[in-house]
Amino acid sequence: MQATTVAKESALSVNGLSYAYGNRAVLDRVSFQVEKGDLIGILGPNGSGKTTLFRLLSTLYAAPSGMITLAGYVYPAQAAAARRRMGIVFQSPSLDKKLTVAENVFHQGHLYGLRGNELRKRVEDLLRLFGMEERAGDLVETLSGGQQRRVEIAKALLHEPELLLLDEPSTGIDPVARRDFWRHLFALKEQKGLTILVTTHLLDEAERCDRLLILDRGKRVAWETPSRLRALIPGSVLSIRSPKLSEIEGELKQLWAGRLIRRVDGMLRIEPRSEESVEDAMRDAASLLQRFGAEVTALTVSQPSLEDVFLHLTGHHFESQNTESNGISDQ
Amino acid sequence: MESRTSSIVSGSFGLGVYTLWKREVVRFLRQKNRVVGALGTPLVFWFLIGSGVGSSFRTGGTSSGDYFSYFFPGMLLLVVLFTAIFSTISLIEDRREGFLQAVLVAPVPRSAVVAAKLLGGMTLSVLQCLLIYLLALPLGLHFSLGSFALVVATLCLLGLALTGIGYLLAWPLDSVQGYHALMNLLLMPLWLLSGALFPPDGSVGWMRAIIHANPLYYGLELLRAALWPGRSSASLWLFGAITLLFTAAVGLAAVVITDRVRVKHP
Numbered sequence: 001m002q003a004t005t006v007a008k009e010s011a012l013s014v015n016g017l018s019y020a021y022g023n024r025a026v027l028d029r030v031s032f033q034v035e036k037g038d039l040i041g042i043l044g045p046n047g048s049g050k051t052t053l054f055r056l057l058s059t060l061y062a063a064p065s066g067m068i069t070l071a072g073y074v075y076p077a078q079a080a081a082a083r084r085r086m087g088i089v090f091q092s093p094s095l096d097k098k099l100t101v102a103e104n105v106f107h108q109g110h111l112y113g114l115r116g117n118e119l120r121k122r123v124e125d126l127l128r129l130f131g132m133e134e135r136a137g138d139l140v141e142t143l144s145g146g147q148q149r150r151v152e153i154a155k156a157l158l159h160e161p162e163l164l165l166l167d168e169p170s171t172g173i174d175p176v177a178r179r180d181f182w183r184h185l186f187a188l189k190e191q192k193g194l195t196i197l198v199t200t201h202l203l204d205e206a207e208r209c210d211r212l213l214i215l216d217r218g219k220r221v222a223w224e225t226p227s228r229l230r231a232l233i234p235g236s237v238l239s240i241r242s243p244k245l246s247e248i249e250g251e252l253k254q255l256w257a258g259r260l261i262r263r264v265d266g267m268l269r270i271e272p273r274s275e276e277s278v279e280d281a282m283r284d285a286a287s288l289l290q291r292f293g294a295e296v297t298a299l300t301v302s303q304p305s306l307e308d309v310f311l312h313l314t315g316h317h318f319e320s321q322n323t324e325s326n327g328i329s330d331q
Numbered sequence: 332m333e334s335r336t337s338s339i340v341s342g343s344f345g346l347g348v349y350t351l352w353k354r355e356v357v358r359f360l361r362q363k364n365r366v367v368g369a370l371g372t373p374l375v376f377w378f379l380i381g382s383g384v385g386s387s388f389r390t391g392g393t394s395s396g397d398y399f400s401y402f403f404p405g406m407l408l409l410v411v412l413f414t415a416i417f418s419t420i421s422l423i424e425d426r427r428e429g430f431l432q433a434v435l436v437a438p439v440p441r442s443a444v445v446a447a448k449l450l451g452g453m454t455l456s457v458l459q460c461l462l463i464y465l466l467a468l469p470l471g472l473h474f475s476l477g478s479f480a481l482v483v484a485t486l487c488l489l490g491l492a493l494t495g496i497g498y499l500l501a502w503p504l505d506s507v508q509g510y511h512a513l514m515n516l517l518l519m520p521l522w523l524l525s526g527a528l529f530p531p532d533g534s535v536g537w538m539r540a541i542i543h544a545n546p547l548y549y550g551l552e553l554l555r556a557a558l559w560p561g562r563s564s565a566s567l568w569l570f571g572a573i574t575l576l577f578t579a580a581v582g583l584a585a586v587v588i589t590d591r592v593r594v595k596h597p
Binding site for chain 2: 058062080083098107
């Protein structure tokens with residue numbers, strides 16, 4: 001027990017964690033400390049190492065070099081104690097589709113050493129909380145994707161974990177179910193003081209987290225709150241939609257040489273110059289309209305997004321890593 | 332490393348085994364085609380090989396009826412083998428679908444995962460064998476309480492051992508196709524060369540050696556000794572000990588492979 005009290009303050013801590021598959025390094029000396037009750041997002045494109053980090057934290061892989069403590073317990077030395085205090089939802093569904101909702105949840109309870117009336121009461125409470133009590137006797141394969149996700153999370157909360165890990169929780173569910181899911185998550189955080197860690201490649205999900213760990217090619221490139229991250233890029237982003245995008249792009253690159261101008265999703269994005277004020281952005285917008293007004297269908301002045309932050313931090317586009325990992329590099 | 336730490340949780344071992352074992356059985360019973368396939372295949376084999384092919388093997392003093400009887404223990408072994416294959420193929424599916432991941436990060440020792448799988452395979456194969464045994468009793472099988480006990484005990488060991496072999500093959504694999512290849516390469520020959528189809532004594536020397544080296548041969552002879560006393564040369568204690576040791580070794584190997592061999596999850 002002595003060893004456990006040392007790291008008790010933080011819900012999760014990672015120090016100098018590296019991991020490699022054979023010769024290929026996927027995590028390179030990653031460190032971060034998570035405070036209790038925080039909602040943490042791990043953000044990174046495919047191939048950034050976030051899935052490997054998640055598997056290490058979920059105790060699926062043996063920990064290599066570096067130190068991990070989970071819910072105050074050192075992993076792997078105190079793996080069993082840590083596992084009891086963690087709820088884990090993997091990206092791929094862990095429910096047995098041939099079993100009913102209730103059978104699946106009871107099974108989970110048994111795996112975590114719960115039984116009898118205590119277990120029965122918890123199952124009832126949780127299924128009610130997640131609005132699934134009517135479906136308790138139904139086979140999982142008859143549920144919708146969103147309902148299955150709800151059962152997954154209910155299942156992970158059964159043993160009242162202190163730390164909840166969710167890997168890409170919104171994958172494969174519709175927008176309504178996604179909104180529901182995040183509402184549940186916030187409620188849990190508020191009511192139970194649960195520490196939650198979520199991996200995601202969706203930037204709008206990342207915005208909702210208390211703190212973000214941004215990974216790029218196995219390295220930690222940021223560990224900050226979303227608002228502080230956005231503050232890294234002062235100023236506003238201008239976006240233009242137009243049928244004559246190439247002409248405008250060509251002219252602008254001569255006109256505003258030195259500024260970052262690129263195409264994103266069929267729009268032309270102009271990144272702010274350094275030390276830019278809102279007035280500067282407004283003036284730029286006005287001059288754009290003056291010059292190209294006839295050709296422009298839409299002009300937006302927006303706050304920098306996490307996408308912009310990612311670009312700023314890593315020097316490359318968030319999504320371009322996806323194509324790179326498929327071997328079709330566009331850089 | 333991880334294995335030593337996970338076995339700290341001793342309290343949840345029994346409960347973990349129980350819940351995983353129960354899932355195996357419930358899943359089997361819910362998939363009707365699995366029940367039909369598991370029971371139907373050996374019966375078809377028994378009929379075709381035992382009565383159809385058997386008559387063309389007729390040599391010396393043995394009649395086709397005798398071959399029918401000779402083949403019966405081998406058919407029970409086939410039921411056990413099929414059941415073992417089906418229950419360990421699900422290991423690969425569980426890994427692909429994510430069920431296994433959730434089990435592996437739960438505070439149950441890895442040995443509970445192995446124990447549940449082996450006991451599940453054993454339960455299903457013994458139940459099916461007993462059903463066929465009941466069907467075959469009126470055809471003139473020897474019956475006494477002693478022989479019944481020996482049949483059940485042997486079937487239990489064979490069920491554990493064959494599920495264990497299937498487990499060893501399935502654990503490192505990530506595709507069902509890979510398993511099928513190994514099944515044809517290893518498991519079917521293991522059955523063919525166990526003395527299930529023909530007695531080793533009538534075979535050529537090298538074939539006899541192979542059969543005697545096959546651990547399943549000893550279990551099979553125990554079944555034969557129980558069902559047709561006098562027709563088997565088995566020394567019960569020696570053959571029993573060999574079967575028991577083999578089962579224990581396979582079970583141990585399954586625990587070790589689960590601890591040591593880490594397979595990439597999808």
